[in-house]
Amino acid sequence: MIHRLYEKLLEMRISKANLPGCIAIVLSSGDLFDEGLDKLRDIIEWSRSMGLASLVLYINDNEPTLCQKIADTLRSSPAQISLHTADADLLTGSGGRMRVTVSLGYGGKREVTEAFRDLLSEVEEGRLIPEDIDEKAIESRLRFSQKPDLVIRAGGKQLSDFMIWQSAYSELYFTDVNWLRLRKIDFLRAIRDYQGRERRFGR
Known part of the structure; x- marks a missing residue:
């Protein structure tokens, strides 16, 4: 009962006018075994109920x-869901306003490396001159276009290399609560913490 009241209080204190535009959550290897898959549905529903645009x-x-297990689990989730592996993309979900991206083992180092290879190929083919390579040119060739406002690390103190370019100015939030034990109240605390910060965007 007290837990529910505190959860409602936290939710009331979160400003809907200052929600993160995109939240990224980093999981550990093995987090999606057994009931860990069901937690995916929970986090999507919590995000949708808060009015988040992108997860x-x-x-x-x-x-x-x-990948197929996740697709089957999330087939009825009310969101536009895209699953990404190193070799393929897969769409699932029942549709909706919220956009959900799930990356499986496709890290930022590989993403940036592939973007630079594409640029190099275009230069070699004469379709691009080196002087035209800038941040926008690099970003347009990255696989993921989102720039997370908030990155949550569930159950750990170390980040992976995921979205290393896009998350350069992201706010970071670490929680000792692992993925299987993550509750809505923990998710709300992360958003509340984010709203209490002054973002400097590298300045």
Whole structure:
């Protein structure tokens, strides 16, 4: 009862006018075994109920059958959901206003490397001159266009290399609560903490 009241109080204190435009959550390898898959549905529903526009989930795991398991689990979730592995993309979800991106084992180092390879190929083919390579040119060739306002690390103190370009100015939030034990109240605390910060964007 007290837990529910505190959850409602936190939700009331969160300003809907200052929500993160995009939240990214970094999971550990193995977090999506068994009931960990069901937690994906929970986090999408919590995000949708708060009015978030974009959610990104990174799992440092590229187990061959995991992508299809996630697609099946989230098939009825009310969001536009895209799943990404190193070799393929897959769409799922029942549609809706919120955009959800799930990356499986596709890290930022590989993403940036592939973007630079594309640029190099275009230069070699004469379709691009080196002087035209700037931040916008690089960003347009990255696989993920989102720039998270808030990155949450569930159950750990170390970040992965996911979205290393896009998250350069993101606010970071670390919680000792691991993925399986993550509750809505923990998610709300992260958003509340974000809203209490003064963002400097690298300044």
